[in-house]
Amino acid sequence: MNYLRSLLQFRRLVLLVILLSAWEFASRYILDKTQATLLPPPSGVLNGAMELSASGELWKHVRDSLRREFIAFCYASVAIPLGITMGCFKWLNEQVDPIIEILRPIPPIAWIPLSILWFGVGNVQNQFIIFLGIFFPILLNTIDAVKNVEPSLIRAARCLGAGNWSVITRVILRAALPQITTGIRIGLGVGWMALVAAELVGANSGLGFLINDARTVLRTDFILTGMLAIGLIGLCLDRIIRYSAKTMMPWARSLNS
Amino acid sequence: MLALKVEKVKKIYPSLNSKGQEVLALDDVSLEVNKNEFYSILGHSGCGKTTLLNLIAGFEVPTAGYIECAGQRVDAPGADRAMVFQDYALFPWLTVYENIAFGLKIKRMASAEIKKIVDHFASLVGLSQFVEHYPHQLSGGMRQRVSIARALAVDPTVLLMDEPFAALDAQNRSMMQSEMIRILDEESKTVVLVTHSIEEAINLSDVIVVMTRRPGRVKSVIRVPKPRKMIEDSPDYLVIRKQIRDLISGEHDDSVTM
Numbered sequence: 001m002n003y004l005r006s007l008l009q010f011r012r013l014v015l016l017v018i019l020l021s022a023w024e025f026a027s028r029y030i031l032d033k034t035q036a037t038l039l040p041p042p043s044g045v046l047n048g049a050m051e052l053s054a055s056g057e058l059w060k061h062v063r064d065s066l067r068r069e070f071i072a073f074c075y076a077s078v079a080i081p082l083g084i085t086m087g088c089f090k091w092l093n094e095q096v097d098p099i100i101e102i103l104r105p106i107p108p109i110a111w112i113p114l115s116i117l118w119f120g121v122g123n124v125q126n127q128f129i130i131f132l133g134i135f136f137p138i139l140l141n142t143i144d145a146v147k148n149v150e151p152s153l154i155r156a157a158r159c160l161g162a163g164n165w166s167v168i169t170r171v172i173l174r175a176a177l178p179q180i181t182t183g184i185r186i187g188l189g190v191g192w193m194a195l196v197a198a199e200l201v202g203a204n205s206g207l208g209f210l211i212n213d214a215r216t217v218l219r220t221d222f223i224l225t226g227m228l229a230i231g232l233i234g235l236c237l238d239r240i241i242r243y244s245a246k247t248m249m250p251w252a253r254s255l256n257s
Numbered sequence: 258m259l260a261l262k263v264e265k266v267k268k269i270y271p272s273l274n275s276k277g278q279e280v281l282a283l284d285d286v287s288l289e290v291n292k293n294e295f296y297s298i299l300g301h302s303g304c305g306k307t308t309l310l311n312l313i314a315g316f317e318v319p320t321a322g323y324i325e326c327a328g329q330r331v332d333a334p335g336a337d338r339a340m341v342f343q344d345y346a347l348f349p350w351l352t353v354y355e356n357i358a359f360g361l362k363i364k365r366m367a368s369a370e371i372k373k374i375v376d377h378f379a380s381l382v383g384l385s386q387f388v389e390h391y392p393h394q395l396s397g398g399m400r401q402r403v404s405i406a407r408a409l410a411v412d413p414t415v416l417l418m419d420e421p422f423a424a425l426d427a428q429n430r431s432m433m434q435s436e437m438i439r440i441l442d443e444e445s446k447t448v449v450l451v452t453h454s455i456e457e458a459i460n461l462s463d464v465i466v467v468m469t470r471r472p473g474r475v476k477s478v479i480r481v482p483k484p485r486k487m488i489e490d491s492p493d494y495l496v497i498r499k500q501i502r503d504l505i506s507g508e509h510d511d512s513v514t515m
Contacts, residue, residue: 150346152342152344152346153346153348155314155316155334155340155342155346156340156342156346156347156348157348157359158315158316158333158334159314159315159316159334159335159336159338159339159340159408159417160336160339160359160360160363160407160408160411161335161336161360161363161364161411162359162360162363166363170359170363171348174348174350175348175349175350177350249350250391251349251350251391251392251393252349252350
């Protein structure tokens with residue numbers, strides 16, 4: 001029975017398999033040689049992926065990209081205390097909000113030219129771009145989460161003897177956590193996209209660099225491998241956060257649905 | 258002995274309506290609540306009874322007059338006036354145990370002592386088997402029991418209850434009322450309850466405070482003869498119900514459940 005159920009799981013992949021087969025077929029038998037160089041078959045991409053991974057080059061780039069994402073996330077997590085303070089104190093929100101509203105619509109990618117001039121090509125510039133991608137979703141979700149905390153929960157805490165600090169740490173922070181996690185999830189996604197863009201133009205390593213570098217030597221199989229790696233890692237990041245949020249906060253209905 | 262004193266309290270809200278007029282919610286409300294007695298504040302919706310409870314809790318401050326709890330002037334919320342809310346207001350991220358322990362942890366009690374108190378109140382409200390559950394795993398009636406245990410655990414001078422059973426269905430409501438009587442038999446407490454149900458007020462109270470409509474004033478204070486749980490349909494019960502109904506219907510509103 002269990003065996004059957006796990007088999008059923010694969011039915012969702014039917015279309016994917018058909019498309020991959022069509023691609024394989026087209027690339028091998030329909031496209032001419034030049035065109036096939038531009039669109040190698042899935043088997044060719046797989047070979048390229050094996051080659052890159054065997055030489056260790058793929059892992060080096062993955063590691064560099066992930067490290068940048070992680071470091072940028074560490075910096076961007078100041079958005080959490082900032083968002084909580086902004087949500088709690090109206091006067092601070094009034095001052096900071098206009099600045100954020102102006103900065104927020106500027107895509108992280110638009111910062112690339114300026115950031116290259118500021119930081120040069122390399123880690124710092126990349127991390128800055130990713131930072132911008134992660135920071136705003138976390139900040140906006142945190143502010144929103146704090147504003148949406150049930151007022152009766154705060155009252156309940158107060159009439160049980162909680163002071164301001166206890167209300168913030170024991171109630172507001174906890175009640176806001178599910179939505180803050182959503183902010184982190186969105187932020188890491190935006191950051192990951194911004195990362196690749198930043199690496200395309202301003203890095204000597206990383207997955208963005210890998211696919212741009214492969215372009216110059218016409219290794220389309222490497223380009224596709226890199227793109228696939230970007231997609232899969234983005235998916236994994238998202239799933240990991242979703243999963244850990246679910247296990248750590250079983251009470252948060254918004255995440256369970 | 259007085260547990261709570263409300264002295265000539267007035268509450269004005271600045272321009273809640275579109276005309277920019279001030280709203281006089283409470284006017285000249287005075288009330289003396291004896292220790293270990295159960296008071297119900299009864300009135301139409303919009304009579305300011307919840308405002309009065311919020312003032313006693315310290316969530317809001319009176320425009321004039323003052324409130325004293327055990328001789329202390331009330332100016333902020335505190336554990337001496339713990340409240341049970343209509344929507345329970347349980348912390349969803351805490352288990353039943355941790356919810357009941359919340360106020361005790363704020364008081365920085367030793368965990369052994371906390372355990373003793375939590376176990377006592379969890380069993381008092383009949384939830385010993387459910388201390389590891391989260392609120393979303395409980396029914397409405399059970400959640401309200403947790404909320405009552407949580408408020409009682411901090412040993413308040415006055416227990417405040419804001420329409421605590423209004424969100425429950427009729428069957429659960431009457432069961433919770435009997436439960437409340439049983440709990441108060443074991444754990445004598447001063448209680449101030451806000452309700453719009455005449456039956457609930459008669460069933461639970463020693464004293465019923467009937468309020469007028471806007472502005473809210475004390476219309477009448479009625480002492481309910483003991484024993485607290487009168488048999489419905491007994492002559493005493495019918496007399497007092499008629500008396501309160503007449504007082505209430507003088508206020509022209511049918512939102513009060515009979």
